[in-house]
Amino acid sequence: MSAAGADPVLRVSIDSKWYRSRGAEPVEAVRDLAFGVEAGEIVCLIGPSGAGKTTSLRILLGLDTDYTGQVSGAEQAGMVFQEPRLLPWRSVEHNVRLGLPRARRGRDLDGLFGRLGLAPWRASYPKALSLGMQRRVALARALADDPRVLVLDEPFVSLDDAAAAELRGLVVDTVDGAGMSVLMVTHNVAEAIGIADRLLLLSRRPASLVADVPLDRERGARDRAWAEATRATLAARYPEIIAV
């Protein structure tokens, strides 16, 4: 948890975002969405699919500049996309090092590879790896330059439960150990309740903030009964966003 009054690591304030394509009605994707992520905090962004979550992340990262509003903090963020987005023609090691600016690309990454269980795969090409392992490589790339915040877009989808849980554990251990923040987009409510310090619930298009829900219980002390009770409470209050 962060000290009160400290500056947020990430700050997002999107007044509006429209998609205008020729021959189609303009669509408003985001309206009045504002939130921050504090140091050391895990924040999950939850909302219906197609609600504009990925759009908001792209704006935050500076990949989409066609919007009104203000964002800050992306320069100290490491990004993990929904698909691993590795360069298939480069080795695992090379892919991870591309997460570093050229001046620091030669730094020692033995610790990182070891921690993520990637040490035996450093010389392999990504296509030789399973999706779960490729996601680890993408995570390693995001962590390579010791970012202050990890931005994750649905990082655990299409993995089997065991692989997802393992990767989730790696993320939580890593950020807790380094005092890193996390902003994660997900539609898996159970997953969010399991690891988040705070849930941000988004409405349907145009996406805006419906609720900012802190989860106070220590991550280690979150048992199944607590998780189910939390989910039931949320589902009762926000039935459009969270199904029972």
Place this chain on the structure above:
Amino acid sequence: MGALTRIASLLVLVAAWQAAALEAGSRLLPAPMAVLRFIIQEAERGDLIHNVGVTLLRVAISFGIAMVLGVALGVALGRSKAADLTLDTPLLVLLNTPALVITVLAYVWVGLTEAAAILAVVLNKLPNVAVIVREGARNLDPQLDEMARAYRFDRLTWARDVLIPQLQPYVVTASRSGLSLAWKIVLVVELLGRPDGVGFAINYYFVQSTDVAAIIGYSLVFMAVMIGIDVLLLQRLEAHVRRWR
């Protein structure tokens, strides 16, 4: 097995040639041994090495220039809509102008020089390379581009790790088709306006004595050289750039 089939097909080809030559009994259809004899004589005189060497040098220089300019042009066309709209029509015109016309005009306007010969080959080949590479530049993976922006890749890193590997298969395809195209055009260019080279030699033996053994001999030697380059160099290059698949 593959090699055996190849050798068998080659032997059948040579046997058919021999049979046809025997049947015709004319110096206008010489037998394989006659062609081989000519090749050996011409090599002993030193003309063969000289002419093949000169032609090979012309192919190498014009191929190199056409590849460099064609790749640069193709990337520009594939990445910039404005460049594509502006240059698409001239490219189409060039692509559909017969090699012979380009060659004649180059000699007329530049003069009967080495530079004109090289220019003619480059202009003939460049549009093909540009069109193939444009296809590659249009098909760059937008997701990887986005990743590169999110990680703030510098231009050099982007070019080396993101752009070039995606263009490589197209560039290799353009080189392989371009090399065979280049040497065929070089022969025409030599025939029309150079005092040496394989094209010149073939024309010389045709006009002077209709020496078909010489014509076939020269073309066989040069064909062998180009196939050798393709197998030993380009095919290995192709295997190398595809190794990660």
